[in-house]
Amino acid sequence: MIQLSEVSKYYDNEIALKDITFSIEKGELAYVTGPSGAGKTTLLKLIYRAERPDEGRISVAGWNVGELKQSTIPYLRRHVGVVFQDFRLLFNMSVLDNIALVLRIHGFHPREIKEDVYEVLKDVGLKHKAHDFPQHLSGGEQQRVVIARAMVSKPTVLLADEPTGNLDPDTAAIITKLFKDINARGTTVLIATHHSELFSGTGRRVIHLKNGEFVEETTG
Amino acid sequence: MRTFLFSLQTAIKNLGREKWINILTVLTIAVGLLILGTFILITLNMDLTLKHWAKGFGIVVYLKENLGPDEENLLSEYFKKDTDVVEIKYISKNSALEELKQTFGTMTSILEGFEENPLPPSFELKLKREALDPVRIKQKTARIKQLDGVEDVQYGEKWLSSLNTMTRGMKIITGLLGSVIFIAIAFATYSTIKIFFYRRIEEIETLKLLGATKTFIKLPLLLEGLFVGISGGIIGFLFLFVLYSFTTSKMIEFLPSVKGIMVFFPPEMYPVAPLAGGVMSLIGSFLAIGKIKY
Numbered sequence: 001m002i003q004l005s006e007v008s009k010y011y012d013n014e015i016a017l018k019d020i021t022f023s024i025e026k027g028e029l030a031y032v033t034g035p036s037g038a039g040k041t042t043l044l045k046l047i048y049r050a051e052r053p054d055e056g057r058i059s060v061a062g063w064n065v066g067e068l069k070q071s072t073i074p075y076l077r078r079h080v081g082v083v084f085q086d087f088r089l090l091f092n093m094s095v096l097d098n099i100a101l102v103l104r105i106h107g108f109h110p111r112e113i114k115e116d117v118y119e120v121l122k123d124v125g126l127k128h129k130a131h132d133f134p135q136h137l138s139g140g141e142q143q144r145v146v147i148a149r150a151m152v153s154k155p156t157v158l159l160a161d162e163p164t165g166n167l168d169p170d171t172a173a174i175i176t177k178l179f180k181d182i183n184a185r186g187t188t189v190l191i192a193t194h195h196s197e198l199f200s201g202t203g204r205r206v207i208h209l210k211n212g213e214f215v216e217e218t219t220g
Numbered sequence: 221m222r223t224f225l226f227s228l229q230t231a232i233k234n235l236g237r238e239k240w241i242n243i244l245t246v247l248t249i250a251v252g253l254l255i256l257g258t259f260i261l262i263t264l265n266m267d268l269t270l271k272h273w274a275k276g277f278g279i280v281v282y283l284k285e286n287l288g289p290d291e292e293n294l295l296s297e298y299f300k301k302d303t304d305v306v307e308i309k310y311i312s313k314n315s316a317l318e319e320l321k322q323t324f325g326t327m328t329s330i331l332e333g334f335e336e337n338p339l340p341p342s343f344e345l346k347l348k349r350e351a352l353d354p355v356r357i358k359q360k361t362a363r364i365k366q367l368d369g370v371e372d373v374q375y376g377e378k379w380l381s382s383l384n385t386m387t388r389g390m391k392i393i394t395g396l397l398g399s400v401i402f403i404a405i406a407f408a409t410y411s412t413i414k415i416f417f418y419r420r421i422e423e424i425e426t427l428k429l430l431g432a433t434k435t436f437i438k439l440p441l442l443l444e445g446l447f448v449g450i451s452g453g454i455i456g457f458l459f460l461f462v463l464y465s466f467t468t469s470k471m472i473e474f475l476p477s478v479k480g481i482m483v484f485f486p487p488e489m490y491p492v493a494p495l496a497g498g499v500m501s502l503i504g505s506f507l508a509i510g511k512i513k514y
Binding site: 048049050070071073074075076077078082084088090092101102104105106107108109110149 | 222223226237422423425426427428429430431432433434436513514
């Protein structure tokens, strides 16, 4: 589903990622880990084409990501749900509208949108917060809204960047369970995290990065 | 269609969210179009005055005394061949005197001092509207003066020249002013939409990351610009109508003859102001948004 072949990325001649090669199978849940500055976020950005690789080839669900035309990029992103590290929620919209926005972008019918949004809000346990604004929610609730937004269009790939970054252990556990449930439905999930407790004991593949380079691949 | 409806909804919401800056832009466009509309209206009225006056405009060709009928016929034939001439009227010495007596009315005794009729026979030529060009008429009268049997040629040279210069001047000013105002309208909307664009840059970035196409991102901003432009056009037009009604009513008080001469734009021209405001604002918005890159 996701294939990276000798991918490198530089920022002003500084190495962000160097010769990264790995692949994630369809329906797999895997982790990318490493200390701050390891290149985890850059890696995810390359996959959803927020950045372009300087070297190498990236393939996502059959799309040659590095060679995509500007006009095609939105269509790749519709196949890839992203849980952003900084949430990127729109504070002038309610929770419902934030999630519905994705389906509006996809061109869904308004009636369908409402049904799907309530369904995904039920999945993340926030149906009762549908009409609240993001600024009135706790960090954990905001994170669940972001996951709901990433999932509502049923993408084939879900990427999560430090999804439990600032959350307490109980909330982090809820979020982790959500990702497992999403993966159980067939979605390929790749989570970037520096919290080893998130993947230890899961039996999932873990890709370790350091200073932009591949270090090793272990099982969590 | 769904994208359009959603963009329209978003545009309306955003117009309300940023109402003060939108009201200011609408008023700027309205004032711009009011100024331009005023100039166009003045030019239109001057042009109509010229056309109105042209109906009565004539060249008087005074003939030499004791001209024979053959020579007069030759001159008449010459005028008939001229395609600018729409009407030819021969005024004999006696008819000229009669006309003068009628003009003088009770003061005809002034003419009794003359032993014989001092007035020459003449041809009065009416010209078509298109021929009322000062240079063209000057050349024509110069040619007529050279003809055998012609004593003199007279017409309202200064009046024609002044009115023509004024109309031409107004047309040039209106043209220049039109260009400046159209650019100003585009610039006003450009600035407003640019501000909106920068205020929403985070939102736009998020939309891009969620898979929104360029059309989905641009359309609400373009619709906002269009709406502001059309509103400015409508308000500017209403201002102009009020200004016209007020001015004409005041002018009629002092100059009743103005009634029926001054005109407003015909109904088929009413949509022009909103359309012009809309189009220029759309151009301004389009330039403000610029290229969206992923």
